[in-house]
Amino acid sequence: MTPTATYRLQLQPDFPFAAAEAAVPRLASLGVSHLHLSPVLESVPGSTHGYDVVDHARVREELGGEEGLRRLARTARAAGLGLVLDIVPNHMAAAPRHNRQLWEVLREGPRSPYAKWFDIDWEAGGGRVLLPVLAGPLGGELARLRVDRRRGVLTYGEEHAFPLRAGTDELALPELLEAQWYRLGWWRLARTELNYRRFFTISELIGVRVEDEEVFAATHAKILELVRDGVVDGLRVDHPDGLADPETYLRRLRTATEGRWTVVEKILAATEPLPSGWEVAGTTGYDALRRIDGLFVDPAGHREILRHYREFTAAPADRGGQWEATARRAAHTVAGHELAAEVAHLTRAAARLCARDPALRDHAPWALRLALHELLVRVPVYRPYPGDAHSVLTPELADRARAAFTVPEEAAAVDAVRALLLEEGDEPGGDDGSSGGGGFRRVSVPSGVHGVGEGGGSRGAGDGPERRAFRARFAQTSSALRAKSLEDTAFYRYVPLLSTNEVGGDPGRPAVAPDEFHAYCARIARDWPDTGTVLSTHDTKRSADVRARIAVLSECPERWSALLERLAPTPSPDPQLAWTAWQTAVGLGGGVTRQRLNDALLKAARESGLHTSWTEQDPAYERALADFVAEGPAGPPVNRIEAFCRSLDPATRANVLGAALVHLTMPGVPDVYQGAESAYLALVDPDNRRPVDFPPTPVAEVPDPRAEGSDEKARLSIAALRLRRDLPEAFGTSSTYAPLYATGPASAHCLAFCRSGEVVTAVTRLSLRLTQSGGWGPTELPLPEGSWADVLDPGREFTGAVALGDLLAERPVALLRRIPRADTPTRG
Numbered sequence: 001m002t003p004t005a006t007y008r009l010q011l012q013p014d015f016p017f018a019a020a021e022a023a024v025p026r027l028a029s030l031g032v033s034h035l036h037l038s039p040v041l042e043s044v045p046g047s048t049h050g051y052d053v054v055d056h057a058r059v060r061e062e063l064g065g066e067e068g069l070r071r072l073a074r075t076a077r078a079a080g081l082g083l084v085l086d087i088v089p090n091h092m093a094a095a096p097r098h099n100r101q102l103w104e105v106l107r108e109g110p111r112s113p114y115a116k117w118f119d120i121d122w123e124a125g126g127g128r129v130l131l132p133v134l135a136g137p138l139g140g141e142l143a144r145l146r147v148d149r150r151r152g153v154l155t156y157g158e159e160h161a162f163p164l165r166a167g168t169d170e171l172a173l174p175e176l177l178e179a180q181w182y183r184l185g186w187w188r189l190a191r192t193e194l195n196y197r198r199f200f201t202i203s204e205l206i207g208v209r210v211e212d213e214e215v216f217a218a219t220h221a222k223i224l225e226l227v228r229d230g231v232v233d234g235l236r237v238d239h240p241d242g243l244a245d246p247e248t249y250l251r252r253l254r255t256a257t258e259g260r261w262t263v264v265e266k267i268l269a270a271t272e273p274l275p276s277g278w279e280v281a282g283t284t285g286y287d288a289l290r291r292i293d294g295l296f297v298d299p300a301g302h303r304e305i306l307r308h309y310r311e312f313t314a315a316p317a318d319r320g321g322q323w324e325a326t327a328r329r330a331a332h333t334v335a336g337h338e339l340a341a342e343v344a345h346l347t348r349a350a351a352r353l354c355a356r357d358p359a360l361r362d363h364a365p366w367a368l369r370l371a372l373h374e375l376l377v378r379v380p381v382y383r384p385y386p387g388d389a390h391s392v393l394t395p396e397l398a399d400r401a402r403a404a405f406t407v408p409e410e411a412a413a414v415d416a417v418r419a420l421l422l423e424e425g426d427e428p429g430g431d432d433g434s435s436g437g438g439g440f441r442r443v444s445v446p447s448g449v450h451g452v453g454e455g456g457g458s459r460g461a462g463d464g465p466e467r468r469a470f471r472a473r474f475a476q477t478s479s480a481l482r483a484k485s486l487e488d489t490a491f492y493r494y495v496p497l498l499s500t501n502e503v504g505g506d507p508g509r510p511a512v513a514p515d516e517f518h519a520y521c522a523r524i525a526r527d528w529p530d531t532g533t534v535l536s537t538h539d540t541k542r543s544a545d546v547r548a549r550i551a552v553l554s555e556c557p558e559r560w561s562a563l564l565e566r567l568a569p570t571p572s573p574d575p576q577l578a579w580t581a582w583q584t585a586v587g588l589g590g591g592v593t594r595q596r597l598n599d600a601l602l603k604a605a606r607e608s609g610l611h612t613s614w615t616e617q618d619p620a621y622e623r624a625l626a627d628f629v630a631e632g633p634a635g636p637p638v639n640r641i642e643a644f645c646r647s648l649d650p651a652t653r654a655n656v657l658g659a660a661l662v663h664l665t666m667p668g669v670p671d672v673y674q675g676a677e678s679a680y681l682a683l684v685d686p687d688n689r690r691p692v693d694f695p696p697t698p699v700a701e702v703p704d705p706r707a708e709g710s711d712e713k714a715r716l717s718i719a720a721l722r723l724r725r726d727l728p729e730a731f732g733t734s735s736t737y738a739p740l741y742a743t744g745p746a747s748a749h750c751l752a753f754c755r756s757g758e759v760v761t762a763v764t765r766l767s768l769r770l771t772q773s774g775g776w777g778p779t780e781l782p783l784p785e786g787s788w789a790d791v792l793d794p795g796r797e798f799t800g801a802v803a804l805g806d807l808l809a810e811r812p813v814a815l816l817r818r819i820p821r822a823d824t825p826t827r828g
Contacts, residue, residue: 001233002261002281002530002733004724005664006036006084006671010538011060012048015691017068021075022696028079029698031721034233035076036084036671038538040069041222044093048689049538050086051238052093052205055100056219073231082233084261087223089249090242091199094131094206097161102206105129107163109181117215119197119207121345128183132190132203133160138177145184147176156184188615194341197473199242200480200488201338207476211244216252227257234261236284236532241266241383241479244472247277254279263532263669267483267504269381274528275388282524282531285671286504289534291520292662293499293544294512295751295765296551296655302497302510304557309496312564313575319610320493320576323508330489331377333609335481342477346372349470353420360416367405367413374401375417376474382482383475389422421471423463491541492608495580497554498587499547503539511554514751514765518739521753525667525737535663536673536680538689543673543682544663545713546587548655552648553586555768560586563644570632573624574611578632580604582641585633588681590642594634598626600683651768654812657716658763661813662751664720665761667737677717712811719791720815723759727817730758742804744779746770750804754784757818762804764812776805788816 007027009020020035027035039050042058050060059066073083096103101114106129109115110122120129133156134141146155152164154176168179177184185193190203197207210216226232235257240246246264253262265284266274274283315321318329335343347369354360354368363371375393378400384392398418405411491501500510524531535544542550553560564582572578581601585592605612605625612618633641645652656679664670673680675692682688699718724731740752740760749770752762762781764770782801790796792815798807807814 001082003032003034003082003084003234003669004728004731005032005669005721006034006532007032007677008036008537008671008673009038010048010674010689010691011038011040011050011063012689012691013046013062014048016062017064017072019691021068021072023694024072024075024079024081025698026694026696028076028081029700030672030677030718031723031725032081032672033725034082034084035072036236037086039086039088039238041088044095044098048686051088051091052095053088053091054093054095054098056092057222059222069226070229070231083231084234084236085223085226085232086236086238087220088238089208089210089219090239091205091207094196094198094204096131096163103163106131106180106182107165109165116212117208117218119209121195121348124345124348125183125193125195128181130185130189130193130195131162131182132185132187132194134184134186137186138184142173145173145177147173154180190341191338192340192344195345197342197476199239200484201334207242209244210249213252216249220253220256224256227260232260235263237262237264237280240264242476244469244476245386247275247385251279261530261669267382270506270509272381274531275385282528282668284537285532285534285668286502287520288524288531288663288666288668289502289540290504290506291512291517292535292659292666293502293505293547293551294510295514295517295662296548296659297497297500297511298554298766298769299511301554301557301769302500305554305560306496308557308561308564309579313579315493315576320495320608323490323494326494327486327490327508328377330493331481331485332373334485334489335373335376338484339477339481342473342480343369343372343376346470346474346477349466349473350417350420353467353470354416360419363413363416364410367410368417370404371401371411371413371417372474374404374414375421376478376481377485379478379482383479384421385475386423386471389471393418393421420467421474423471488607489609492580492604493576493610495576495583497550498542498580498583499550502541502547503537514739514748517751518753521667521737522739525735529667529733529735531668532671533663533666533668534671534673535659536676536682536688537671538673538685540688541684542584542587543676543680543688544659545656545676545680546584546682548659549589549645549648549652550583550587551655552651552768553583555651555766556648559644559647563640566640567632567637570628570635570637572628572632573621576608576610577601577605577625578628581629581633584683585638585641586645588683589645590638592634594630596683596687597634598629600687601625601629603684648768650771650812653712654764654767656713657811657813658751658765660713660716661720661761661763661815664717664724665731665755665759665815666753667731667735667755670724672717672721677721678711678714716792716813716815723791723815723817727756727758730756738784740781740783742779742781743801744777744804746773746776746779746804749776750779750781752781757784759818760784760788760814760816762807762814762816764808767812776803776808779804781807783816784818786821787819789819791815791817 040059041053042055042060043050044052044054059069076083093099096106101117104114105112144157149169152169154162154164165180168176171179194203199205210219243249262280263282263284264280268287310321318325320326347365350368351365354363378397398414401414402411487503494507500507567582602625606614612621735756738754740754742750749764749766750762751765754760780801780803783798787797787799793810
């Protein structure tokens with residue numbers, strides 16, 4: 001069944017299945033239909049997230065094991081709730097002592113039956129796989145290596161253990177190390193010499209080849225058993241862009257689950273559609289997050305904030321001063337540094353393919369590497385898919401890539417690489433060879449492509465397995481590059497308005513007009529009605545409520561500027577960090593512990609890589625950062641920040657409630673993050689993954705907003721979630737979405753829509769600007785025919801054109817439900 005709404009729980013040893021089971025009465029009373037669980041398969045001991053799977057055949061013991069999961073499912077089912085699981089097909093933990101399949105590969109080498117599980121380039125490693133686990137160069141770490149000849153194990157410190165190749169246990173240590181199927185190396189070597197596919201730049205996570213049918217069957221057997229047994233009702237697929245062939249994988253998964261509701265964590269560019277061939281309900285919802293957040297950004301105010309930001313920070317254009325330049329430099333840096341090993345792999349593959357075809361021969365390795373680099377950094381989406389490469393790797397893009405070469409003839413390497421990446425039939429439609437109406441023939445990549453095969457060559461010379469593997473690896477590398485360069489680098493360098501720097505967001509164009517939002521909703525209601533939608537997740541850099549408060553600054557850039565002038569005397573390591581810190585403090589309302597803020601800012605500084613980084617830390621800078629936090633945003637100025645935030649409370653309230661109501665009533669299936677049904681202020685992980693202490697009792701009635709201590713956001717969330725539960729047809733697969741338009745001088749400040757003729761949502765946007773311009777005045781919202789009851793304030797009813805000053809007199813949002821006529825049956 002398709003959920004009406006899901007509730008995400010972050011499982012970890014401090015919040016196991018038993019804790020989730022204890023929370024069931026409370027969560028069921030909210031109105032959600034399913035619990036959405038973070039990964040549940042066996043992972044590295046102590047893991048707080050579960051994405052580092054080590055055994056696909058077992059449910060994690062630290063969470064309570066399989067019996068704990070099945071007991072949770074029974075308790076949830078009795079309360080009317082189902083379960084949705086987050087699954088991780090792309091990678092496993094590269095921890096041999098816990099990962100049996102990897103252990104066997106390291107012991108038996110490429111002839112191991114498990115060798116096909118992993119993307120290992122044995123040839124590049126001279127027949128060995130690099131394990132970058134040593135704290136320093138090997139010579140300085142030899143004393144920490146121990147050989148247990150009785151067990152046939154090599155250990156390094158307390159954490160690492162590796163199997164010994166048969167017959168090598170009696171060798172002296174230097175010879176023993178050389179005789180293994182693996183090479184222990186300094187962790188810094190991973191950047192340039194790693195010869196297995198990993199998750200992004202994380203060497204501790206090794207890529208899994210689920211495109212192989214046997215590997216798919218082995219890694220999904222337990223999940224599919226839980227689905228067949230009715231324990232699990234739906235799936236969330238983590239990072240599908242890491243897979244060699246997402247479309248074939250998703251088709252296979254849909255067949256195996258008999259069509260269970262499944263969404264994918266696919267990050268879409270602004271105008272990029274979800275591939276129509278993917279057999280899923282939709283995305284996890286970051287595309288919705290961007291549109292919702294954008295409604296509450298004032299474009300004029302954002303431009304003013306950007307001007308002041310550039311004056312305050314004096315950031316160079318490509319180091320945070322200008323979005324496009326910053327994103328471009330970050331992409332070049334990541335491609336040439338963090339992903340150097342991945343680009344080297346592509347270069348070797350391209351050289352082999354070109355050598356087999358006289359038409360593509362005679363390109364130096366350096367030229368192929370530069371061509372690949374220049375093409376990768378210009379890919380405008382996360383990755384191209386089979387059949388779509390021509391529309392992504394356009395001739396114009398190739399022209400820009402060729403400009404990096406000094407000698408025009410050497411720039412032909414770009415054309416050679418592009419030829420390898422384009423498939424037969426992957427050409428624009430139309431008799432004249434132009435793209436015309438955008439008609440591209442979709443060609444699915446066959447499954448089972450791995451390693452070196454026969455049949456490479458230019459497009460006219462066939463389309464063999466090595467050529468297909470090259471295209472797949474280019475696409476996988478492209479997605480890693482975009483994620484690392486944008487989300488994990490540029491988003492921390494270009495920081496004028498932090499609320500816009502979110503997964504799936506576009507900091508260069510953050511504002512979304514109501515018509516753009518309506519067009520988006522109409523499209524997903526038509527094409528992907530059961531897609532997921534989110535506002536806060538375990539991966540968002542700031543929770544929705546923090547972003548809502550920061551977004552208010554776009555409505556009062558002059559007040560933000562004045563605040564910074566008063567705070568400026570506090571010494572900081574650099575002005576970009578200071579800007580980020582003060583804006584983060586505003587997002588938290590001023591009340592924040594020194595440790596929470598320091599941890600978040602230190603992560604931001606290291607991710608940006610401008611003054612310190614994860615791999616090249618600057619202790620002096622990081623000490624200065626800690627001192628600044630103590631003396632600045634978590635120190636004496638906190639009272640001034642809190643007073644500033646209080647002055648913006650009405651506008652913050654409008655943003656928080658408006659975003660929450662839009663999220664819970666727009667097309668799609670909303671996912672509520674743990675604790676976020678109420679006021680929820682969280683920063684980047686691990687801050688947003690802390691266990692939630694749920695009250696053990698259910699919410700019997702929707703809280704009275706006038707009661708002392710009442711959480712207004714919780715009241716709204718519960719009312720909307722229960723309405724979805726009570727009127728599933730108004731929000732479900734066959735539901736409709738219709739924009740409603742206010743009339744009058746303040747009409748631009750109202751976003752409203754009707755769902756299936758049964759429910760009306762109306763919210764205030766840019767409320768501070770509205771107040772400054774004199775309020776709603778004569779502005780009205782014409783309601784659809786009939787009488788409408790106020791869900792949030794029972795007893796109020798409306799009909800016809802209602803004055804927004806009346807409709808929104810008590811709160812900045814309204815949720816209305818059609819009152820059925822005596823002769824008309826209700827829907828749902």
